[in-house]
Amino acid sequence: MPDFSNWSCPLPLRDYPAIVMGHGGGGKLSQELIEHLFLPAFHNEALANLGDGSVVARPAGRIAMSTDSFVVRPLFFPGGSIGDLAVNGTVNDLAMTGARPLYLSAGFILEEGFPLADLASIVDRMAAAARVAGVEIITGDTKVVERGHGDGCYINTSGVGVVPDGVNIGPSRARAGDAILVSGTIADHGMAIMSVREGLEFESTIMSDCAALNGLAQVVLDAGGDSVHAMRDPTRGGLGATLHEIAQASNIGITLDEVRLPVRAEVQAACDLLGLDPLFVANEGKMAVFVEASAAERVLAAMRAHPLGKDATLIGHAVDQHRHMLVARTAVGAHRVVAAQIGEQLPRIC
């Protein structure tokens, strides 16, 4: 918890347990929030200069940049929070380009009345996630909207990283014949959220898999080198959506072996209860890798040696046939076309 004992304002902030319009006004209240909440949490030189923007040394290599906004409900869920997602989501987007993530910005849109204690928790989680990922949050912004015009807390993070020379991966670079690897169990995050969603809630030990993947991504690139063609972290829309995107972008077809898809037994049970397909349920700490078949074993072994990749599995291949289509070999040895979802997957009774 940040230290409120040094507040200098005659009306100390600790007397406001919740966010008020003034916190977004750029005046003393905003300043207090920065100096006594954000700065101690994020704790770095660039941010401490408190300029309109932050200046850092230019790293060698190509710059990668990414942005993402986070509107998850509830803000705190089993295994994580909006704060963890806000850092890891952008770190992961950068890592999937082959970049080493370096710096993040953090923009907050807060609703008048949002509890300061909740904001402090979220900021703490962001700081912790940033430390684990090895990135710094060097600039940010806070705005406040009137009560009823927001949803508590929205966060946007943008990030920059550097891509070393010689690394050229992307969703359009997958080729027929590539092996498709997934770093671990799918659908954990989406079902963790579902377990606390009003109207659908259930008791379980399912936790979000929210994690920073830059370490694992580096392991993949080190082990596979040029034979790694594409990496992607499936988030909303699930692994199925990600595979569809890559199939489109690379103009390939994809075959999957359903029996090989790693799904925790409890997650599968929750999906069966609500009639959901794990392939289209969200993840926040997994990656799909398209790698030349000859390098698959080597890359798989390297992933399994990493804490976030111990359940890494070969799940299928990119193929020349049925371009843009995902075809899965089912548990009974037949085939099904895994159609792209139109919009969000919904629980069913049918």
Place this chain on the structure above:
Amino acid sequence: MCLAVPGRVEQITEDAGIRMGKVNFGGVVKNVCLAYLPDIAVGDYTIVHVGFALSKIDEASAQQTLATFREMGILEEELGPSDDPTAEEPHNEIPHRVS
């Protein structure tokens, strides 16, 4: 229509005169209305649809059905497996969908 899943009754209570229970579906626990199964007991398995237990599972019957399936196709096995180019390698030892 009719997505119903099997679960084990873990606890039985009453809520405003209606029989309710906690049912465990492979690790996922939900509150379920047991009003339609007045004789169901803790430890029994039941099939649940939209939060209602509709039928007790006859476990002996279930085991018998599976045993019958296992006895099938014996002739095919005696003649040897056909050449199946799509046959897969042994599964990974990771816990996917283990009951």
Place this chain on the structure above:
Amino acid sequence: MKYLTEFRDGELAAKLAYEIKQVVTRPWTIMEVCGGQTHTIIRNGIDQLLPEGVEMVHGPGCPVCVTPLEMIDRGLAIAAQPDVIFCSFGDMLRVPGTDRDLFRVKSEGGDVRIVYSPLDAVQLAIKNPSKQVVFFGVGFETTAPANAMAVYMARMRGIRNFSMLASHVLVPPAMRAILESHDNRVQAFLGAGHVCSVMGYWQYPPIVEQYHVPVVVTGFEPLDIMEGLRRTLVQLEKGEAKIDNAYERIVSFDGNREAQKVLSEVFEVCDRPWRGIGVIPQSGFRINPAYREFDAEHRFQVTNIHTVESTLCRSGDVLRGALKPNECPSFGKECTPRRPLGATMVSSEGACAAYYNYGRFISIEELAHA
């Protein structure tokens, strides 16, 4: 999950496929009525394991597909009202009414919520006393007891702000209607296993006898479907027509008496229009006069709806098995999963959506091997 996962075993499926091959000598046409069974068949590709000539026709077993357009429009009108919380199963959210769906109503400010159980809707009514909570009660006989209990509970606990828009459909009259149509090709039925867990299967012997069609009560997992098919094919090959129960671990002849009691307490049988098919007499449940105060059709006098069915949509013919989806002139053109004309293209186990996704693959495969 115990008593679920075992019935998905690939090795046992192969054994059942082998047994089925040993039995079949001629072409047969079999219908499964229940949408959940259609889902399993398509999801697992079970029809690919069947011998050439055994054709599965997917019947009108999806409440999503058969809820009358007028009822959908009525629900949409109620959901759009400012002090209403409209609760529904997820299946219904994308079903097109005349000019919009529940998603659109939600985006325009309607309070539309997905629930797992009708009891969740009752809870919402208790928690939100200043709102009217309306539950969209669709489904077959499997869901009807749950919906009936919600109404029964609301009466018992004096919950004045809860009501139900009930549009239930019944399986046996639908089977009769299919068998009666002049272009019927169905020679046997897989009985809807979970409907039978409620109703039992005492309603089927008269149908079996009158039309000389085998009816085999069947479950929902791949092995259940294949065993149901196997027993059906054995009967067909022998020229027999009997009622059989292949879902013995769940279904009994009498069904669930407690559930049937509450059904007759709250509902009454009525004529019901099935979307795309037309009115099937005595084929639905509505809330009976004793519980009229909980009937949303009465509580909300919706008068300004103008229901217009698409003139292009042939889903009724598809649901009866008289038309294959790709034989419909609008298939893949005016009508796609993204812009569905009728419910059979919306639901993932609607025959048209299933064909759209799978059928394309087949034709690509055929081209590849040509």
